[in-house]
Amino acid sequence: MSGDGTRITRGGRPRSEQLHQAILKAALDLVLEVGFRAVSIEGIAAKTGVGKTTIYRRWPNKAAVIMEAFIAQLGPASRFPEDERAVERLRLQMQTTAKAFRGRVGALVKALLAEAQFDPELAKAFRENWTLPRRKLVFEVLEEATQQGGLRKDLDIEAAIDAFYAPIYYRLQMGTGPISEAYVDKVYEQAMEGQRQRVKR
Amino acid sequence: MSGDGTRITRGGRPRSEQLHQAILKAALDLVLEVGFRAVSIEGIAAKTGVGKTTIYRRWPNKAAVIMEAFIAQLGPASRFPEDERAVERLRLQMQTTAKAFRGRVGALVKALLAEAQFDPELAKAFRENWTLPRRKLVFEVLEEATQQGGLRKDLDIEAAIDAFYAPIYYRLQMGTGPISEAYVDKVYEQAMEGQRQRVKR
DNA sequence: TGTGAGATACGCAACGGTTCGTATCGTTTT
DNA sequence: AAAACGATACGAACCGTTGCGTATCTCACA
Missing domain, CATH: 1.10.357.10 (Tetracycline Repressor, domain 2)
Structure with missing residues (x-):
């Protein structure tokens, strides 16, 4: 479900794991604040303080983000x-x-x-x-x-x-x-x- | 759930009951054809051959239309x-x-x-x-x-x-x-x- | 052990496209 | 006269993508 958690890094700037976690947390918080339907990628980006490009680079849509956030929270x-x-x-x-x-x-x-x-x-x-x-x-x-x-x-x-x-x-x-x-x-x-x-x- | 099935008509052109049924039928058919998500008010209007204003005059959103269509079908x-x-x-x-x-x-x-x-x-x-x-x-x-x-x-x-x-x-x-x-x-x-x-x- | 080139992520801004729900026409029906 | 009707235009929201300039990291090579 994740964009590509196991992707191969062949040089270049690596994706920030810290950002990754921050996005997931913001996504989950947003869902509980305003409900799943009202959450948008733009909203998650704004709450996290990142560009939405950063999110689209990792997940295909909001459901995928929230799903990963949910699973990560469960352990x-x-x-x-x-x-x-x-x-x-x-x-x-x-x-x-x-x-x-x-x-x-x-x-x-x-x-x-x-x-x-x-x-x-x-x-x-x-x-x-x-x-x-x-x-x-x-x-x-x-x-x-x-x-x-x-x-x-x-x-x-x-x-x-x-x-x-x-x-x-x-x-x-x-x-x-x-x-x-x-x-x-x-x-x-x-x-x-x-x-x-x-x-x- | 219906817009206002029991509304009072105080003169003027009454709403067409025939259209009402046609809209419900089209809505249900559309759901089964393309799935709930892909259905839109515009789509229902187009399939029925009415203006979407006509639908919005009677129901607040697509869920309401489909719900009424569903119930009507059940008897x-x-x-x-x-x-x-x-x-x-x-x-x-x-x-x-x-x-x-x-x-x-x-x-x-x-x-x-x-x-x-x-x-x-x-x-x-x-x-x-x-x-x-x-x-x-x-x-x-x-x-x-x-x-x-x-x-x-x-x-x-x-x-x-x-x-x-x-x-x-x-x-x-x-x-x-x-x-x-x-x-x-x-x-x-x-x-x-x-x-x-x-x-x- | 440096160092520089290349690769990739980043934030930002803008874009075209879609759908929504509303408003405003002139027309039709009662 | 009043309200429904079809048609159309509209602003708003969100989508997913793109281009830009900058930041950060890896790897090849000296």
Whole structure:
């Protein structure tokens, strides 16, 4: 998504890493100030105090700038909290995500995910840098939970991941209710019922 | 959302209802042809063969036009299929929604829901005309299912609705997998487990 | 170990193009 | 008489690009 972070320098003045960071920070601040839509390359340039040429040299459009800023802010996908029970780690991670969604990250995910519906490049970047890494972690924790027992043998992990996380994204976008701790626990609980080994019926 | 469908005519030439419909049709066709983003008021005007003033006189922006066109096309929220078992009606309705999501309606919902993230007016219109009416129907069917027995006594209906439908919306937007019949049945099944009366544990 | 040439980034300004939403015509319909 | 209609012009905003002169760095070569 970045313009060309790995480009080869064959002499000449190198691009300023400091500027790079300053642009990303300004972009992110702007989004949170005025909303994604109202942000323009010109605005980012003005806020950073650079010429917009400098920005266009590195990114193709504003979505790319903001996407990179978003990812850079995240750092590596946050590790799951410690707990020897895999399912409890999952629950805690759901709460962590929910808490993030109540703040800045929520606003950013909301905007980027929406924008991604209109921009295949952005959608790809979002999926690869946000969605898939996080799904992978959940996948692993669910695999471990399976080994620890209690979950059904024929577990459909992909569908299970959706059951745990889709409601959180749903509320983020629909605004049908708050993403409260109580709600997340409720989601966890009912999704977990769907994955348990059946006693009998 | 409409410009002023209920405005009072105090003499003068009345607005043409025929034009109104023609504009809505052209708007919807355009969205499906070129995508929401690429649609402009000018484009709708050109396709309809009217001046764009005529459109601006009735709607504030393109999102409003398309939203009204979308709603008009839907007609009243489709009734649930017949079946004496409430939970089976729910499952069938989920499949109906999924089928719609695989086609034109899916493309429209996806675009409108995304656009709504940037436009509070549009979000309100979407919630009131799409989301809430449909949630209400699910609410009622779940209430009936509760009376028919088998579901837990302390059922959280709002959370339950999310469990059944959020994964479908999730896949619509994330593209992590198809909204196939098998998937929907899987979602139904695991969500239903979360709502069942517990036998014991 | 210098040093100078070449390459590239930088800020700035200006450009043509597009789209938006508004305003202003004269005309048509009720 | 009043309001809708089509047509057209308009200013504003933003886009993405270009040209300019300057700044900064690398590399080749002495």
